[in-house]
Amino acid sequence: xRGIDERLGTLDTTSKGRQRxxxxxxxxxxxxxxxxxxxxxxxxxxxxxxxxxxxxITGAFASYQYATLGGPPAHVQPNGTVLLDVQPVSxxxxxxxxxxxxxxxxxxxxxxxxxxxxxxxxxxSSGCEYxxxxxxxxxxxxxxxxxxxxxxxxxxTTGESYAxxxxxxxxxxxAPPLLDGGELYLGSAFVGGxxxxxxxxxxxxxxxxxxxxxxxxSGKLVPPPYYVYQVSPTTLGVGESYKYAWLNASGVNLNNPxxxxxxxxxxxxxxxxxxxxxxxxxxxxxxxxxxxxSNNSLxxxxxxxxxxxxxSFFYTGEASFLLDSTNISLTPTQGxxxxxxxxxxxxxxxxxxxxxxxxxxxxxxxxRKSKK
Numbered sequence: 001x002r003g004i005d006e007r008l009g010t011l012d013t014t015s016k017g018r019q020r021x022x023x024x025x026x027x028x029x030x031x032x033x034x035x036x037x038x039x040x041x042x043x044x045x046x047x048x049x050x051x052x053x054x055x056x057i058t059g060a061f062a063s064y065q066y067a068t069l070g071g072p073p074a075h076v077q078p079n080g081t082v083l084l085d086v087q088p089v090s091x092x093x094x095x096x097x098x099x100x101x102x103x104x105x106x107x108x109x110x111x112x113x114x115x116x117x118x119x120x121x122x123x124x125s126s127g128c129e130y131x132x133x134x135x136x137x138x139x140x141x142x143x144x145x146x147x148x149x150x151x152x153x154x155x156x157t158t159g160e161s162y163a164x165x166x167x168x169x170x171x172x173x174x175a176p177p178l179l180d181g182g183e184l185y186l187g188s189a190f191v192g193g194x195x196x197x198x199x200x201x202x203x204x205x206x207x208x209x210x211x212x213x214x215x216x217x218s219g220k221l222v223p224p225p226y227y228v229y230q231v232s233p234t235t236l237g238v239g240e241s242y243k244y245a246w247l248n249a250s251g252v253n254l255n256n257p258x259x260x261x262x263x264x265x266x267x268x269x270x271x272x273x274x275x276x277x278x279x280x281x282x283x284x285x286x287x288x289x290x291x292x293x294s295n296n297s298l299x300x301x302x303x304x305x306x307x308x309x310x311x312s313f314f315y316t317g318e319a320s321f322l323l324d325s326t327n328i329s330l331t332p333t334q335g336x337x338x339x340x341x342x343x344x345x346x347x348x349x350x351x352x353x354x355x356x357x358x359x360x361x362x363x364x365x366x367x368r369k370s371k372k
Contacts, residue, residue, distance in 0.1 A: 052156065052157065053273075055275075055329070056112060057109060057112055058109055058110065058111050059108070059109060059327070060326075060327060060328055061106060061107065061326060061327060062106070062107055062173070062275060062276070062325075062326040063104065063106040063323075063325045063326065064104060064276075064279065064321035064323055064324055065104050065321065065322055065324045066103040066104065066281070066321055067278070067321060067322050071085035071099070071318075072085045072099060072100055072103075072129065073085075073101060073103045073125060073281065073317065073318050073319030074129070074318045074319075075127065075315060075316055076284055076315045076316070076317075077142075077315075078315075081131050083127075083129035083130060083141075083142055083144060084099070084130060084131075084318075085129055085130075085318075086099060086129075086130050086135050087099060087130070088130060088138045088139070089138060094138075096138065097140070097141055099128065099129045099130055100127050100129075101125065101126065101127025101144075102125065102126060102127060103123070103124065103125035103281070103316060103319050103321075104124050104321075104324070105122070105124075105281065105321055106121070106122045107119050107120065107121045107122075107173060110151075112156075115155055115156050115157050116153055116154070117153070117156055118152070118153060118154075119151070119152040119153070119161075120149060120150075120151055120152075121151075121152060122147070123149075123282075123313070123314040124146065124147045125144070125145075125146045125319075126144060126145040126146065127143075128143045128144070129141055129142065129144070130142070146314075146315055146316075148313055148314060148315075150163055150310070152168070152171075156174075158185075159171045159172070159173070159174070159185075159186075159187070161309065161310070163313075168309055169187065169188025169189075169195060169308070169309035169310075170197060170265075171187065171309055172186050172187035172265040172266070172267050172276065172280065172309075173276050173279065174275050174276055175231060175274050175276070176274050177269075177270070177271065177272055177273050177274040178271065178272070179205075179229050179271075180202070180204050180205055180229065181202055182202050183200065183201055183234070184199070184200060185197045185199060185200075186198060186199070186264070186267070187264060187265025187280075187309055188265070188308065189263075189265070189307065189308050190306070190307050190308070190311075191290055191304060191305070191306055192290075192302075192304040192305055192306075198233055198264030198265050199233070199234045199235045199264070200232055200233050200234060200264065200265070200266060201234050202229055202231055203229055203230040203231070204229065205227055205228065205229045205271045206228070206229070206230075207225040207227055208224070208225055208268065209224040209225045209226075210224055210277070210322055215277075215324065215325065216324075216326070217326055217327070217329060217330045218326075218327055219327070222330050222331075226270065226330065227271045227272070228268040228269055228271055228278075229268070229271055230266075230268045230269075231266055231268070231269065233263055233266050234264070235263070235264050264308075265280050265308055265309070266279075267279040270330050272330070272331060272332045273329070273330065275326065275328055275330070278320065278321070278322055279320070279321050280308075280320055281317075281319030281320060281321055282307075282308055282309065282311040282313070282314045282319075283307050283308040283311045283316075283317050284307060284311045284314065284315050284316060284317055285305045285306055285307025285312065286305065286307070286317075287303055287304060287305050287306075288303065288306055290304050290306055
């Protein structure tokens, strides 16, 4: 059973008076989901106009279901009450239900003009989870049901998104194809209201098996394994003591590099198209300890709001998503021949130009929940 703090963590209320939910660990979940590679290939493949995502056309869609490993995603109610997948001890003669929940995310292209697409993004979640009070006093869980759709304009090459003309940060729904190393900007976070474009390390492509019957791609069932590359976050995080809503842990050895883990948007992407096969979900912001880091040494630690792109719209956290259905082909298509070598470094250079003027904060986070 997970340990708890004796009081509720301070929720941020700086954005339209709404209280905010914590980001949770995703890096460990990715490591558990990704199996060792069956193959690791590079070199020449055949793709069609890889640089401008030709498959992002009117009607293209991708639907994701939350990854069940690790429990259901957390939910925050409009009044700021945080609901988590924690199981209280049942009182004598009473049987409390285990926490349960589900979530799905779907995006659909409504139209495209050059590098700009109109995107409809729908997020749904429901379940029954426990608040701090319910956990402490052994009360029944709280039922919740949430649905929200937003219209975005998105630059397909940078992932930059806009809602109502206002920038919302980079999305991590797709990434460049044919990457076999290097770094890139993958998604955005917001630290105390200041945007930080999050960097990620690109791994070598590999065959992975996420289980299940397979993705419905282009009208046919495409079973795993899938050929993907993984992007692991290398920026953003918290210090020695950290809180997830009302969970608390401390004593992280910051001198141990193994306990300094990257925080930020992450995912695994189809090698041939760049479509996200596994992606981290939006994180509703909450105040927590954030530090700068250099050579495994932390400085300028502060208790400040942290969230990720679109997080303020969807009232959720600890949600990771697996591709469930799409009409985008997950195989190479006829067209221009390109090499996958060093593409990541090229994209990094392009992204660096786009990100001029963005405040850069390099921090790390130890993402573990205390257990008792």
